[in-house]
Amino acid sequence: xxxxxxxxxxxxxxxxxxxxxxxxxxxxSSISSSLASSDxxxxxxxxxxxxxxxxxxxxxxxxxxxxxxxxxxxxxxNTTKPVWIITPTNASxxxxxxxxxxxxxVRLRVRSGGHDYEGLSxxxxxxxxxxxxxxxxxxxxxxxxxxxxxxxxxxxTLGEMYYAIGKAGNQLAFPAGLCxxxxxxxxxxxxxxxxxxxxYGLAADNVIDAVLVDAKGRLLDKNSMGSNVFWAIxxxxxxxxxxxxxxxxxxxxVPPTVTAFSVPVTINQGAVNVLTxxxxxAPVLPDDLMIRVLVQGQTATFQSLYLGTCDALLxxxxxxFPELGMNRSHCKEMTWIQSVPYIYLGSSxxxxxxxxxxxxxxxxxxxxxxxxxxxxxxxxxxxxFSWLAQPNAGLMILDPYxxxxxxxxxxxTPFPHRGGVLYNIQYMNFWSAGGAGDAQRTWIRxxxxxxxxYVSKNxxxxxxxxxxxxxxENVVVGGVSSYEAGKVWGEKYFKGxxxxxxxxxxxxxxxxxxxxxxxxxxxxxSGN
Numbered sequence: 001x002x003x004x005x006x007x008x009x010x011x012x013x014x015x016x017x018x019x020x021x022x023x024x025x026x027x028x029s030s031i032s033s034s035l036a037s038s039d040x041x042x043x044x045x046x047x048x049x050x051x052x053x054x055x056x057x058x059x060x061x062x063x064x065x066x067x068x069x070x071x072x073x074x075x076x077x078n079t080t081k082p083v084w085i086i087t088p089t090n091a092s093x094x095x096x097x098x099x100x101x102x103x104x105x106v107r108l109r110v111r112s113g114g115h116d117y118e119g120l121s122x123x124x125x126x127x128x129x130x131x132x133x134x135x136x137x138x139x140x141x142x143x144x145x146x147x148x149x150x151x152x153x154x155x156x157t158l159g160e161m162y163y164a165i166g167k168a169g170n171q172l173a174f175p176a177g178l179c180x181x182x183x184x185x186x187x188x189x190x191x192x193x194x195x196x197x198x199x200y201g202l203a204a205d206n207v208i209d210a211v212l213v214d215a216k217g218r219l220l221d222k223n224s225m226g227s228n229v230f231w232a233i234x235x236x237x238x239x240x241x242x243x244x245x246x247x248x249x250x251x252x253x254v255p256p257t258v259t260a261f262s263v264p265v266t267i268n269q270g271a272v273n274v275l276t277x278x279x280x281x282a283p284v285l286p287d288d289l290m291i292r293v294l295v296q297g298q299t300a301t302f303q304s305l306y307l308g309t310c311d312a313l314l315x316x317x318x319x320x321f322p323e324l325g326m327n328r329s330h331c332k333e334m335t336w337i338q339s340v341p342y343i344y345l346g347s348s349x350x351x352x353x354x355x356x357x358x359x360x361x362x363x364x365x366x367x368x369x370x371x372x373x374x375x376x377x378x379x380x381x382x383x384x385f386s387w388l389a390q391p392n393a394g395l396m397i398l399d400p401y402x403x404x405x406x407x408x409x410x411x412x413t414p415f416p417h418r419g420g421v422l423y424n425i426q427y428m429n430f431w432s433a434g435g436a437g438d439a440q441r442t443w444i445r446x447x448x449x450x451x452x453x454y455v456s457k458n459x460x461x462x463x464x465x466x467x468x469x470x471x472x473e474n475v476v477v478g479g480v481s482s483y484e485a486g487k488v489w490g491e492k493y494f495k496g497x498x499x500x501x502x503x504x505x506x507x508x509x510x511x512x513x514x515x516x517x518x519x520x521x522x523x524x525x526s527g528n
Contacts, residue, residue, distance in 0.1 A: 113183020
């Protein structure tokens, strides 16, 4: 099991490993467009990585390893799969994979938890010969109580991270997502938000160091990767810049008692009026209070986490949001770590349940996202509920902003959805795992088109961690992804930060080795 490395020995280790790999197997040539020789790639890997960590398509366990963290059944078939899978246990294995990949013309796709909405961590939209670097065995979490920090490996899940933090004490937490099976690597690198976003912002806002393997196989920390690259990996999609192995995070303070509630309101009970009011209230509530909404069918369910007791919460709700009708019977007091399974898995779930890495694979899904900067009117909400009443309809998840997440400048990190955002919308639809999902995909795309007048514009903003290839895909020109073509999707995710991300990519990976359908293209300037 890889342990997070101390900053002091990173540089020395990087130098020695880089020299070893340079003479053993590195050739500083650009990636060939022809398919790589599997024999030479495996031979190079085998000089540095134990054979039991390497899988080819003929390996008996190849399929089970590949499918272990595929989270969307639609990607089990009819897609371009890897030719090789590498399951490293330490940094030197990752460095070897990069160096061998560069030499032999094999690109790497990196998987931490497998939740990429388009599956780009383990599949390709286009025919190509590639390897998956699966970080499932690099998943340590080491909490340092005295400093209120932790080193978290990219292969750990959010549940494993939360569990370790909870074991360290009931007044430490971390602001990241709700789903406990999501991998840390992808989540942090795309921003990452959850029930603490209004109090403490994004996961990426609370990253203070990282360990990265770059396209030359070097092992870099915050200082050696440089300020632009360190900025870029905290919300700009880490897969574009290298392979982030570990993240040093700043833990946050929570009270010993927090309060959760869930209040469903049907359309007949006034859901349209309550939602219309929620838009004005939720983004300006005290930072300790987060009220998100799940809108499905003819019901809006208001889910909340409050950093305090029920006695303290009730007067806030009575004075600020009486329309919801929340009362003492709705309160569930608990510790912060208990709120993690309660909110996402349900009232019967235990803290230990967040360590479960498996999920049901009975439904496929399609998702996309929007940002709302001006409140949607009551008559439009009435129309929205009509859409949600259609056959094959999906759902909406509304996460209010304001507070800490909105207080930072748009350029503080690559994640630009800050001041002026009322809330984020995630649209999602589901269908049986064996089905084509044509009606459900049509519904979500049609509903997304319907929503265009009521959401952000120029660009129509989207959240990078809710990846959607319908927004656009890279075009490769002259062996590298086109900066201009990437603007189509890149400015939706990153707004004005897209250019700086491309320049950071030009610094660390000008040959575009780390590439997928929505990776940041390199913009190489004369100063690089």
